[in-house]
Structures are given as structure tokens and as C-alpha cells.
Amino acid sequence: MTSATQAQPAAAKGVYDSRSIHLHWVTAVIVALLWGIAELIDLFPRGAPKIAVRSVHIVLGLLLVAVTVRRLSWRSSSGRIVPPAPGGLWGHAAKISHAALYAVLVIVLLLGISNAWARGDSIFSLFSIPKLLPAFPSLKPAVGRLHKIGANALVILALLHALAALFHHYVLRDTVLQRMLVHRKTP
Ligand code: HEM
Ligand code: HEM
Numbered sequence: 001m002t003s004a005t006q007a008q009p010a011a012a013k014g015v016y017d018s019r020s021i022h023l024h025w026v027t028a029v030i031v032a033l034l035w036g037i038a039e040l041i042d043l044f045p046r047g048a049p050k051i052a053v054r055s056v057h058i059v060l061g062l063l064l065v066a067v068t069v070r071r072l073s074w075r076s077s078s079g080r081i082v083p084p085a086p087g088g089l090w091g092h093a094a095k096i097s098h099a100a101l102y103a104v105l106v107i108v109l110l111l112g113i114s115n116a117w118a119r120g121d122s123i124f125s126l127f128s129i130p131k132l133l134p135a136f137p138s139l140k141p142a143v144g145r146l147h148k149i150g151a152n153a154l155v156i157l158a159l160l161h162a163l164a165a166l167f168h169h170y171v172l173r174d175t176v177l178q179r180m181l182v183h184r185k186t187p
Contacts, residue, residue, distance in 0.1 A: 015179035017080040023071040030064045055124045104154045111147040118143040
């Protein structure tokens with residue numbers, strides 16, 4: 001009930017509603033943290049330190065799963081869907097790139113969960129994730145590689161997407177970036 005009314009005033013102004021904006025930036029921050037932490041894992045000595053850093057990655061990954069489920073369900077119910085600013089071919093390109101960001105994000109999250117299962121991991125040495133299909137030892141490196149490739153593709157896509165947003169703001173001087181920044185209190 002409140003959800004639908006929250007989204008409405010922002011819709012009237014052609015900007016994303018505040019919940020969509022919030023979920024977008026939380027996603028961006030968590031993806032950056034996950035990628036950075038993953039790159040650091042191998043710098044830590046084997047045993048408790050490495051398990052701790054990997055555990056932070058897994059727990060943060062699960063938090064992003066929850067944020068993404070919330071975001072997709074919000075978008076498909078009350079969230080404001082703002083049409084692309086440019087028309088024609090560029091508008092199509094914007095739509096496709098947004099769909100690709102959502103798709104790659106979901107794929108990387110699913111591969112991340114599969115990776116933890118294929119490896120059989122420990123969370124802060126408190127809980128253990130059972131190893132899936134131990135009879136197939138090639139599963140672990142294969143899923144790990146796919147998760148890493150997907151994560152790198154997501155980061156590259158997100159960087160291009162961010163550059164496009166900055167191009168709109170500083171070169172084209174339109175409101176594309178602003179509509180993902182504007183935070184208005186709604187009645
Ligand atoms: C968008 C979200 C994610 C990104 C960007 C990401 C990024 C990465 C990257 C780049 C690596 C490779 C590290 C390396 O070998 O150099 C990695 C490894 C890993 N990720 Fe993720 N990840 C994400 C989500 C998840 C999720 C949701 C889980 C599980 C719930 C997960 C579990 C793992 C595990 C277990 C490893 C192996 C760590 C190791 O080799 O020690 N990831 N991740
Ligand atoms: C991992 C990082 C990111 C992901 C996964 C991501 C994903 C997305 C997605 C899926 C949309 C479409 C929203 C929808 O219609 O539901 C979007 C919109 C947008 N994003 Fe990002 N984003 C990321 C980072 C960034 C960054 C760093 C910037 C700016 C510097 C940015 C600026 C924008 C803007 C301005 C829009 C609105 C575009 C429009 O209305 O046409 N994003 N983002």
C-alpha cells in the first residue's frame with residue numbers, strides 16, 4: 001500500500017523512486033566490495049585468516065542475493081520504471097544494457113552460490129557448507145572459473161554503464177544521472 005504511493009510522486013517527476021535509487025546504490029557498493037574482497041583472498045595465509053576473508057565474501061554475497069531479490073520484486077510491483085532518456089537506437093541500447101546488467105548480476109550470484117557448494121566451504125569456521133558432488137573433482141575449478149569470468153564481466157559492464165552515466169551528466173548535460181541521484185521525501 002505505502003509502496004505504491006511512495007513510488008508515485010517520483011514517477012510524476014520522471015525520476016526513479018527513492019527505494020529503487022537506494023537499492024541501485026546499495027547494489028553498486030556491494031558489487032564493488034565483493035570484487036575487491038575476492039581479489040584480496042589469495043593474499044591471506046591459508047587457514048583462519050583466509051577462511052575469514054572468504055567468509056566475508058560469501059556472507060556479503062548472500063546479502064546481495066537478498067538485495068537483488070528485493071530489487072527485482074520491487075521493480076516488478078511498485079517500483080518506478082523510467083523510460084530511457086534518448087529515443088531511437090540509443091534508447092534501445094540503454095534498455096539492453098540495463099537488462100544485461102540485471103542478467104549478469106543474477107548469473108554471477110547463482111554461480112557464487114554454486115561455487116561455495118562446489119568447493120565445500122566454511123563460514124568463519126562456525127558453519128560448514130557441504131561439498132556438492134564430491135565424485136566430480138573437476139566441478140570445483142570449472143564453477144570457480146565461471147564465477148570469476150562472470151564477476152569480471154559484471155564489473156566491466158558496470159564500469160561502461162557508469163561511464164555512460166557520467167557522459168550524460170558532464171558532456172550531454174542532461175538529467176540521466178540526476179534521476180538516479182535525486183532523493184525526495186515523499187508524503
Ligand atoms: C556480484 C557478486 C559477486 C562478485 C562480483 C564476486 C566476485 C568474485 C571473484 C572475482 C572471485 C574470484 C577470486 C579469485 O579467484 O581471484 C570470487 C570467488 C568466490 N566467490 Fe564470489 N562474487 C560474487 C558473489 C558471490 C556469492 C553470492 C557467493 C556465495 C554465496 C560467492 C562465493 C565465492 C567463493 C566461495 C569464491 C572462491 C574464493 C576463493 O577462491 O578462495 N561469490 N568471487
Ligand atoms: C555494479 C554496479 C552497478 C549496477 C549492477 C547497475 C545497474 C543498473 C541497472 C540494472 C539500471 C536500470 C535500472 C532499472 O531500470 O531498473 C541502472 C540505472 C542507472 N545507473 Fe546503474 N548500476 C551500477 C553502477 C552505477 C554507477 C557507478 C553509476 C554512476 C556513476 C550508475 C548510474 C546509473 C544511472 C544514472 C541509471 C539510470 C539510467 C536511466 O535512467 O536511463 N550505475 N543501473
